[in-house]
Every structure is written in structure tokens, then in C-alpha cells.
Amino acid sequence: MRKTIVSAAIAVAALTAGAVAIAAETVTASESEQKPPHRHWHFEGPFGTYDRAAAQRGYQVYAEVCSACHSLQLLAYRNLMELDLTENQVKSLIKDIQVPDLGDDGQPIERPARLSDSFRKPFANPAIAAAANNGKAPPDLSVMIKAREDGPDYVHGILTGYVPFDKLTPEQIKEFNLTKDDNFNKYYPGHRIAMPPPLADDKVTYADGTKATLDQEASDVVEFLAWASEPKMEDRKRTGVRVILFLLAMAGLMYAVKRQVWADKH
Amino acid sequence: MASSSIPAGGHVDPTRRDFLMVATGAMGAIGTIAVAWPFINNLNPAADTLALSTVEVNVAPVQVGQAITVKWRGKPLFIRHRTPEEIKAAEAVPMSELRDPQTDNSRVTDTAKKVRPEWLIMIGVCTHLGCVPLGNNPGDPKGEFGGWFCPCHGSMYDTSGRIRKGPAPLNLAIPGYLFTSDTLVRVG
Amino acid sequence: MASSHGTPPVFNNKVIAWIDHRLPIFSYMEKEYHHFPTPRNFNYFWNFGAIATVMLVLMIATGIVLATNYTPHTTMAFDSVERIMRDVPSGWLIRYLHMTGASFFFIAVYIHIFRGLYYGSYKSPRELLWILGVVILLLMMATAFMGYVLPWGQMSFWGATVITSLFTAIPVVGDSITTWLWGGFAIDNPTLNRFYALHYLLPFVIVGVVALHVVALHVHGSNNPLGIDVKGPQDTVPFHPYYTMKDGFGLMVFLIIYAGFAFFAPNYLGDPANYIQANPLATPTHIVPEWYFLPFYAILRAIPNKLGGVLAMFGSIAVLFVLPWLDTSRVRSASFRPIYKWFVFVLVADVFLLGVCGANPPEGWYVPLAQIGTLYYFFHFLILLPVLGKIERPLPLPPSIADAVLKKNAG
Numbered sequence: 001m002r003k004t005i006v007s008a009a010i011a012v013a014a015l016t017a018g019a020v021a022i023a024a025e026t027v028t029a030s031e032s033e034q035k036p037p038h039r040h041w042h043f044e045g046p047f048g049t050y051d052r053a054a055a056q057r058g059y060q061v062y063a064e065v066c067s068a069c070h071s072l073q074l075l076a077y078r079n080l081m082e083l084d085l086t087e088n089q090v091k092s093l094i095k096d097i098q099v100p101d102l103g104d105d106g107q108p109i110e111r112p113a114r115l116s117d118s119f120r121k122p123f124a125n126p127a128i129a130a131a132a133n134n135g136k137a138p139p140d141l142s143v144m145i146k147a148r149e150d151g152p153d154y155v156h157g158i159l160t161g162y163v164p165f166d167k168l169t170p171e172q173i174k175e176f177n178l179t180k181d182d183n184f185n186k187y188y189p190g191h192r193i194a195m196p197p198p199l200a201d202d203k204v205t206y207a208d209g210t211k212a213t214l215d216q217e218a219s220d221v222v223e224f225l226a227w228a229s230e231p232k233m234e235d236r237k238r239t240g241v242r243v244i245l246f247l248l249a250m251a252g253l254m255y256a257v258k259r260q261v262w263a264d265k266h
Numbered sequence: 267m268a269s270s271s272i273p274a275g276g277h278v279d280p281t282r283r284d285f286l287m288v289a290t291g292a293m294g295a296i297g298t299i300a301v302a303w304p305f306i307n308n309l310n311p312a313a314d315t316l317a318l319s320t321v322e323v324n325v326a327p328v329q330v331g332q333a334i335t336v337k338w339r340g341k342p343l344f345i346r347h348r349t350p351e352e353i354k355a356a357e358a359v360p361m362s363e364l365r366d367p368q369t370d371n372s373r374v375t376d377t378a379k380k381v382r383p384e385w386l387i388m389i390g391v392c393t394h395l396g397c398v399p400l401g402n403n404p405g406d407p408k409g410e411f412g413g414w415f416c417p418c419h420g421s422m423y424d425t426s427g428r429i430r431k432g433p434a435p436l437n438l439a440i441p442g443y444l445f446t447s448d449t450l451v452r453v454g
Numbered sequence: 455m456a457s458s459h460g461t462p463p464v465f466n467n468k469v470i471a472w473i474d475h476r477l478p479i480f481s482y483m484e485k486e487y488h489h490f491p492t493p494r495n496f497n498y499f500w501n502f503g504a505i506a507t508v509m510l511v512l513m514i515a516t517g518i519v520l521a522t523n524y525t526p527h528t529t530m531a532f533d534s535v536e537r538i539m540r541d542v543p544s545g546w547l548i549r550y551l552h553m554t555g556a557s558f559f560f561i562a563v564y565i566h567i568f569r570g571l572y573y574g575s576y577k578s579p580r581e582l583l584w585i586l587g588v589v590i591l592l593l594m595m596a597t598a599f600m601g602y603v604l605p606w607g608q609m610s611f612w613g614a615t616v617i618t619s620l621f622t623a624i625p626v627v628g629d630s631i632t633t634w635l636w637g638g639f640a641i642d643n644p645t646l647n648r649f650y651a652l653h654y655l656l657p658f659v660i661v662g663v664v665a666l667h668v669v670a671l672h673v674h675g676s677n678n679p680l681g682i683d684v685k686g687p688q689d690t691v692p693f694h695p696y697y698t699m700k701d702g703f704g705l706m707v708f709l710i711i712y713a714g715f716a717f718f719a720p721n722y723l724g725d726p727a728n729y730i731q732a733n734p735l736a737t738p739t740h741i742v743p744e745w746y747f748l749p750f751y752a753i754l755r756a757i758p759n760k761l762g763g764v765l766a767m768f769g770s771i772a773v774l775f776v777l778p779w780l781d782t783s784r785v786r787s788a789s790f791r792p793i794y795k796w797f798v799f800v801l802v803a804d805v806f807l808l809g810v811c812g813a814n815p816p817e818g819w820y821v822p823l824a825q826i827g828t829l830y831y832f833f834h835f836l837i838l839l840p841v842l843g844k845i846e847r848p849l850p851l852p853p854s855i856a857d858a859v860l861k862k863n864a865g
Binding site: 303305308309312315 | 515516519522523537540541542543544545547548
Binding site: 046074079139140142143146147148149151189229230231232235236237239240241243244247248250251254255257258261262265 | 494533536537539540546547550691695696699700702703706707709710713714716717718720721726727729730731739
């Protein structure tokens with residue numbers, strides 16, 4: 001009986017693997033997009049954590065570049081304290097930010113941001129955002145890293161995957177019907193992306209002296225956005241280790257008890 | 267119940283069996299408590315709720331003799347700009363007449379220990395059963411002591427917000443507050 | 455309720471005795487979960503009923519707590535789930551346990567169903583027990599489907615649109631039924647509200663049907679790997695402590711795998727598109743349901759006719775209701791059916807194949823593969839089972855469970 005189950009299980013596995021293999025082949029054949037290369041991230045793996053220094057630099061990139069168009073509406077300024085920044089450091093980071101509110105007379109006003117405020121949105125609503133960006137609103141980035149397949153690699157790929165018009169082959173220009181005003185991105189589905197290249201070498205000047213290469217900026221902002229997408233990740237992994245250790249011990253005990261209970265029946 | 271049905275197999279050492287049972291039971295109990303905690307903790311105030319627990323109020327527009335009501339932590343906050351007569355009346359009350367003895371001075375001191383008798387800042391919730399007392403608006407009944415009157419069960423508070431008559435046991439509560447300038451007060 | 459096996463329980467505790475005299479819950483527990491005579495030869499497949507019960511309780515517990523922070527409104531649903539993930543104390547934990555828990559509830563139930571298929575647990579006198587199980591499966595599917603809509607992501611919205619649009623395939627009244635289901639002209643706030651209400655209600659209906667399932671189980675007792683009836687006390691052991699402890703061990707192993715996913719890969723089984731807020735004006739390029747619906751989704755798409763696809767999909771579950779009468783074999787357990795036992799695994803492979811087809815766009819190879827898979831699925835139940843039962847020669851059955859166990863231990 002046991003042998004039958006094992007061999008049958010192998011048969012099932014083989015059949016399924018065959019089907020998946022055929023499937024995988026058709027998929028690679030049908031997709032023209034390049035997959036962004038896998039990079040190592042500090043937050044990967046069962047014990048990975050966010051690199052705080054990188055995430056702080058990433059916030060600087062977001063604040064100085066991305067935030068002109070992209071909102072981060074699920075975050076509040078108080079959340080920045082989770083990146084090992086003190087209350088006063090966060091307050092000085094946001095001291096020039098004005099957020100919309102209603103005055104005592106009920107009229108709209110702008111006032112300095114508080115820690116409890118959500119991140120300032122670049123556009124008051126999606127319609128305004130779309131109107132200001134050729135009809136397509138720049139997406140919110142709060143959970144962007146979780147909202148794409150292989151999110152960290154994908155976002156890094158998009159940020160670094162632009163090909164300037166003069167570097168494109170005539171075939172590419174023809175195939176994708178490109179003009180000088182279009183943006184070609186290796187990793188964007190369909191390649192024609194509305195967003196102009198947002199980052200470049202020395203686009204920001206890092207306070208900690210890190211050299212601001214394009215790759216560095218992209219990696220840092222991905223680290224920051226990964227944290228923004230899943231701020232409780234470290235807590236989750238820590239809890240997970242404890243839970244699994246407990247369950248392993250409990251399983252061991254239960255197995256011993258079960259064996260003893262059954263000792264006279266075998 | 268459990269032990270009665272375990273057949274006493276000759277080859278099983280009873281102390282080892284008991285130890286296993288006790289250890290498993292204890293682990294199970296710990297596990298159950300550990301699982302219960304996140305479910306209970308879940309109902310505590312969330313981080314965004316806690317972040318909003320401080321409000322800053324500009325009291326400059328409140329004239330002498332006027333009062334305003336501000337929402338703070340989901341409750342009304344009374345801010346009264348008291349007249350010199352009201353302050354005098356409040357200070358003159360002997361402690362022996364009070365159900366919940368507190369000096370007027372102690373009720374108008376901010377967290378930096380600075381006393382501002384003209385500003386009385388209180389949580390506007392009757393200490394009886396949680397109604398909002400009247401007395402903040404110009405036309406409101408103020409009760410026999412010129413302060414606040416709770417319409418639910420007739421509790422009366424004086425010009426220092428202290429309970430003087432009616433079923434309420436305690437004075438209106440004073441939150442922690444701090445004047446960051448002469449006209450800007452931060453509550454909570 | 456008086457015990458037919460052994461002596462009726464006597465309670466030394468006066469309070470318990472007093473209550474039991476008036477409301478015999480203690481006698482009931484003693485009889486049904488302590489002394490209950492259970493075949494002594496269960497393998498670990500028999501753990502999954504208990505495991506599924508635990509998952510049901512866990513899903514209800516986490517669900518109720520999530521409901522205390524969730525807002526069923528199209529403008530706030532997505533953000534309220536993210537607020538649970540970010541600001542609510544332990545919110546991320548409860549949410550991920552619930553999200554991953556749905557998958558593991560289905561894993562437990564699918565293994566439980568496979569166990570029933572392989573060992574013929576649906577055969578007389580357990581036909582109603584099996585049918586109640588299929589009802590539970592249908593209720594679970596409805597609950598899971600509506601629950602998936604609540605986070606109001608792109609996949610929530612478009613999955614709901616596609617599945618509710620199935621009803622438009624019904625001739626004449628299809629459109630009216632769909633409008634009625636939606637409470638409007640598309641999936642919108644009224645739909646979200648009613649799905650939330652039903653997602654909260656149905657789990658308790660499941661609890662009720664599970665209770666009936668257990669009552670039906672305890673009439674004739676469990677089936678067993680040999681598929682033969684219990685002949686006497688030598689064939690059984692009391693449920694407690696023998697199977698409580700064995701179930702407990704199996705449960706711990708299951709929970710380890712579950713915790714592995716919930717804590718270290720909580721989004722692995724989900725779709726990234728559901729972290730994009732629902733947008734009724736833009737369909738994702740590739741709509742897929744959660745993995746546990748993929749085989750049924752493949753059957754739906756395999757038929758090149760709208761109504762036909764819908765009928766085939768519902769038929770694939772409906773056929774399970776009549777399974778006890780489709781299987782004409784005299785023996786229950788596939789262990790004694792030399793031909794059929796291979797076909798059970800072919801069916802499993804077929805369901806996996808359908809799952810792979812369902813996960814991929816209906817292009818190229820997937821179209822014929824899904825069609826073959828669908829054809830085989832119905833062939834298995836409608837033709838193979840009735841015919842094979844007549845022509846197959848089962849192996850000789852052991853005289854009793856005790857006999858088989860003793861022989862196995864000796865050899």
C-alpha cells in the first residue's frame with residue numbers, strides 16, 4: 001500500500017512537471033519583454049532586514065525626485081521614525097513640507113506637516129494627476145514593491161532600464177513606433193513608458209557621503225519602497241522564527257506522547 | 267479523565283509517561299495563551315489613532331468670558347477664558363464644601379507647572395455617566411454655581427469645573443496640556 | 455444519548471453530574487470523543503478532518519477580529535486593509551494568518567477529499583456523509599470567493615466581475631440575475647457590502663453543516679484504510695487518547711508548514727495585482743483566481759461556449775454529489791482495487807494539470823491540454839467508475855481489521 005502511494009505520488013509529480021515544462025516553454029516563447037536581472041536585497045530571505053541607511057537615502061531620493069509625481073499615501077511622516085530616525089530628525093526632514101487642511105473658518109489652507117499627517121500627495125486627486133501627466137496618473141507607490149511580480153528587481157529594472165533614443169536600433173524604433181519624445185525602457189511591458197528617466201548619476205547629493213550613482217539611487221529607493229510596502233516584515237520574520245521553533249518542540253512532544261499511547265497497540 | 271483510559275502497558279515507565287503528558291499539556295497551555303495575545307492586542311488603539319491623540323489649539327480668538335469646544339480623542343474639550351469674577355469665585359470656595367477637594371490653582375496649571383488662571387481647560391464629559399454638560403455657549407444654563415450643568419441627571423459644576431451638586435462623584439477632568447506660546451496650547 | 459458501548463459515564467464532580475443529568479453534554483463528549491470506538495488502523499490521511507476543523511475555527515477567529523477593523527466601502531476597503539497591516543496592533547499577523555489560512559484550509563480539505571476518494575469513504579452507508587462534505591466544499595468556495603473580493607484589489611474586482619458574469623450565460627433571465635447579484639450595473643459598493651455580509655455569515659453555516667457531517671460520521675463510525683467494516687471491539691481503539699494524540703501530532707506538522715508560509719512567504723500564494731487598488735476602467739492583462747479554484751477555472755475556459763463552460767464548471771462539482779452511485783465497485787478501499795488505484799492518481803494528476811492550465815492564459819498548448827483534462831475529469835467519474843466497478847476483480851479482503859494489523863506487525 002505504502003509503495004503504491006509513493007510510486008503514484010512520483011507519477012503525479014512527473015506528469016505535473018511535464019505539464020509545467022510545456023507551459024513554461026510556451027510562456028518564454030510568447031513574451032518579448034526582458035525580465036529584469038535578479039539582484040541581492042538586504043531584506044531577502046527568512047532573516048533579511050531592511051538596510052536602514054539605504055532606506056534613509058531612499059527616502060531622500062523619494063522626497064527630492066519621485067514625490068513630485070508619485071504619492072505615498074498609505075504612509076505617515078511618523079512612520080519614518082521606524083527607519084531609526086529620532087522624532088527631531090524626522091521633524092527637521094519635514095519642516096518645509098506644507099500639507100492641505102481646513103482653516104478655523106473652514107477655508108482650505110496649507111499648514112506645516114505634522115508627524116501624524118499622511119505623506120503629502122503631489123496632486124489633489126487622480127483626475128488632476130492624470131490631467132497633468134498626459135492622461136495617465138502616476139501610480140501611488142505605497143505597496144508598489146508588492147504589487148509587481150519580483151517587485152524589487154522590477155522597480156530597480158525600470159529605474160535603470162532606459163535606453164536613450166540615439167542608442168536604439170532602427171528595428172526597435174520601427175517595431176515600437178517610437179519618436180524622439182518617447183521613453184524606451186527595457187523592462188517595461190510594451191517598452192513605451194510615460195515616465196521620463198527619473199534618476200541619473202548625481203541626481204541627489206547624499207548627506208552620508210555615499211556616491212550617488214544611478215544604480216545606487218535606484219537600489220536605495222527600492223530599499224525604501226520595500227520598507228514602505230511591508231513595514232512589519234522584520235517583526236513578522238522574528239515572530240515566525242519563534243512560532244516555528246515552538247511548533248517543532250510541540251510536534252516532538254506530541255509525537256513522543258502519541259508513540260507512548262500507541263505502544264501497546266502495535 | 268485522560269489518564270484513566272491510557273492502558274497501563276507493562277513496558278511504559280509511568281513517571282516518564284506522566285512527565286511527557288505534563289510537559290505537553292504545559293506547552294499546549296503556553297501556546298494557547300501566546301495565540302490569544304495577538305487577538306486581544308488587536309483591539310487596542312492603532313498607531314494612527316495614537317498619533318492623533320495630541321491637538322494644538324489657537325486660543326487667541328477666545329474673548330474673556332467666552333468658551334470654545336474642541337474635539338479631542340473623540341470627546342469634547344472645554345476651553346474657557348474666565349473673567350476675573352469667575353476666577354475669584356472659584357478661588358474663594360473653601361475646600362470643606364467640595365465633594366472632590368481640589369484648589370482652583372491646581373486645575374489651571376499646565377504640564378510645565380505654569381499657572382494661567384484665565385484659561386480653564388477640561389474634558390467636557392460629566393463624571394457621572396458620560397453626558398456633555400451645558401454651559402459653554404452663551405445661552406446655556408450654567409447651574410447654581412455659574413459653571414456647567416449636566417442635563418442628564420442634574421449635576422452642577424462651579425466656575426472651576428468642580429462638582430458641587432448632583433450625582434456626579436468627581437470634578438470635570440483636566441487633561442495634560444502645555445502652552446507653547448501665550449495663545450497656542452497643545453493638549454495630550 | 456445513552457452509551458451503547460461500555461458503561462455509561464459516572465461523574466464524580468457534583469456540579470458536572472448535576473448539569474449532565476439535565477443537559478447531557480458531558481456524557482455526549484465522553485461517548486463521542488472519548489470512548490468512541492474508532493478503527494485502529496488509520497493512517498495519517500485520517501488527520502485531515504481534525505486539521506480542517508481547526509482551520510475553520512482559526513479562520514472564523516481571525517476573520518471576526520479582522521472585521522473589527524475592516525471598512526466595506528469601495529473608497530476605504532483597500533486602505534482599511536492596509537491600515538490593518540500597518541497601524542493596527544498585531545494586525546499584519548491576523549491578516550496574514552487569515553489570508554494564508556484560506557489556502558491551507560483548502561489544502562487540508564482537498565487532502566481530506568482525496569482520502570475519501572481513494573479509500574471509498576463515500577460508499578454505503580456513508581453516502582450522506584459524503585454529500586454533506588460536498589456541501590461544505592461548495593460553501594467554502596462561495597465564502598473564499600466573496601472573501602477575496604473584500605480587500606478591493608484589482609484581482610478582487612476583476613475576479614468578481616468574471617465569476618458573477620458567469621450567470622449572464624443563463625438563457626433569458628441571466629442578465630437580470632447578474633444585476634440582482636451586483637445590486638447595480640457592475641461590481642460596486644452594493645456588491646462589496648453584500649459580499650461582506652455573506653462572507654461573515656457563511657462560515658457559521660459551514661459550522662452547522664460540519665456538525666451534521668460529524669453526526670453522520672458517528673452513526674456508522676469512520677471508514678478505514680482497509681475499507682472493511684468493524685467486526686468487534688478488537689478492531690477499534692477509543693478515540694481518546696489514541697486519535698486525539700495522533701491528530702495532535704499531525705496538526706502540529708501541518709501548522710509548521712502553514713506558519714512557514716504565513717510568516718516567511720505570505721504573498722507567495724497570492725497575486726501581486728491584488729496590491730493595486732480596484733480600478734473598474736482597467737482590466738489586468740491576465741486574470742487568475744486563487745490557486746484553489748484553478749482546476750475549475752480551467753474547466754470553465756476549456757469549453758468554447760459560454761453556457762457550456764459554466765455548466766461544465768458547475769457540473770465538475772455536481773458530479774461529486776452522485777459519486778456514491780457512480781462507483782459500482784463492491785469494495786471500498788482502492789488498496790484492493792488493482793486497476794482503479796492507478797486511476798485515482800491519474801485523476802489527481804489530471805486535476806493538477808487543469809490547475810496549471812487555469813493558471814496560464816488560454817493560448818497555445820494550454821487550450822488542448824485543458825480540453826483533454828476536462829474530458830478526462832468527466833470520463834473518470836461518468837464512464838470509468840461505473841464500468842470499472844463491474845469488470846475489475848478486487849483482491850481478497852482481510853477477514854478483519856485486527857487480523858490485518860496483527861499480520862502487518864508480525865511481517
